[in-house]
Amino acid sequence: MSNTAISVKGLEKSFKDHEVLKGVDFEVKKGSVFALLGSNGAGKTTIIKILTTLLKTNKGEIEVCGANLRTNPEQVREKISLTGQNVAVDDILSGRENLDLVAKLRHLPNRKEAVEDSLRRFDLLEAGDRALATYSGGMKRRLDLAMTVLGSPELVFLDEPSVGLDPEARLALWDVIRDMVKAGITVFLTTQYLEEAEQLADRIAILHEGKIIVQGTMEELKAILPPKKVEYVEKQPTLEEIFLAVTVKKGAE
Ligand SMILES: Nc1ncnc2c1ncn2[C@@H]1O[C@H](COP(=O)(O)OP(=O)(O)OP(=O)(O)O)[C@@H](O)[C@H]1O
Structure with missing residues (x-):
């Protein structure tokens, strides 16, 4: 069986005459965080909308x-799950009811057990019967993630999962994502927080002007910029420095 969770070759997408993706290529290994x-x-x-079947491509060969x-x-839809940028939960229902609704929609066999497990795993047991309107932003985000992974999808898409979290x-949240990976789930995430990528990702890709301009492990990306020598202390470049160096360099071409 193939070890690849996502394979994208020559992906192009325009909105009218606005070319957003101009030939994107990458692969994501099963069980990894990309x-x-x-x-x-x-x-x-x-890219997330295309990979989750919500948008059509103009060109490209994609396997998910x-x-x-x-x-x-x-x-594809049977095997994936998506958490979007806007927390997708119902404020009037309780956490438990929201999860139960998802369990019903996904036709889970042991619904009650799955919901209770999930509340426990995402530290929401105590708040389970409270209406979501009383939850903090972090709790809503945890519930959103709980709903995303209910029913053990093979692959989870997280679009800027930590936006708005303290x-x-x-x-x-990072611990939750690490637990998901331990359970064998492949994670594809987008983030503006470079530390998040540094902490979690096995591979990192930088999208700029419609193409992936660099991709690799953090170690491989570090090799792009030589370490700075400050007297006798060697300082490794951070992902932020690498990101700025490659995007500014490309932008100036
Ligand atoms: N349905 C649409 N119609 C027209 N243009 C769109 C549509 N969706 C996205 N775009 C444009 O495509 C470009 C890429 O948008 P996208 O939301 O994918 O960016 P992003 O990298 O996720 O940005 P952010 O970090 O701000 O969320 C933007 O210029 C956006 O305005």
Whole structure:
């Protein structure tokens, strides 16, 4: 069986005459975390929408979880789950009711057990019966993630998952993502927080002006910029320095 969760070759997408993606290529290995970075408007959400079958491409060969996206979108939809930028939960219902609704929609066999497990795993047992309107932003985000992974999808898309979270909630979210990976789920995430990518991702790709301009492990990206020598202390470049160096260099061409 193939070890590839996502394969993208020659992806192009325009909105009318605005070319957003101009030939994007990348692969994501099963069981890994892949982080897609890019400035505002680079096309990260567009890539997620295409990979989750919400938008059609103009050109490109794409496979997601072993299925061809163009010819077999239903099979793709069965294996993936998506958390978008806007928290997709119902404020009037309680956390437990929201999860139960998703469990019903996904036809999960042991619905009650799955919901309780999920509340426990995402630290929401105590707040389970409260209406969502009383939840903090971090709690809503955790519930959103709980709903995303309910029913054990093979592949999860997280579009800027830690937007609006305070540092403590962000650290808790990172633990949740690490747990998802331990459970064998492949994670594709976009983020503006470069530290997030540094902390979580096995591979990082930078999208700029419609193309992936660099991709690799953090170690490989570090090799792009030589370490700075300050007296006798060697300082490794941060992902932020690498990001700025490659995007500014390309932008100036
Ligand atoms: N439905 C649409 N119609 C027209 N233009 C669109 C549409 N969706 C996205 N765009 C444009 O495509 C470009 C890429 O948008 P996208 O939302 O994918 O960027 P992004 O990298 O996710 O940005 P951000 O970090 O701000 O969320 C932007 O210029 C945006 O205005």
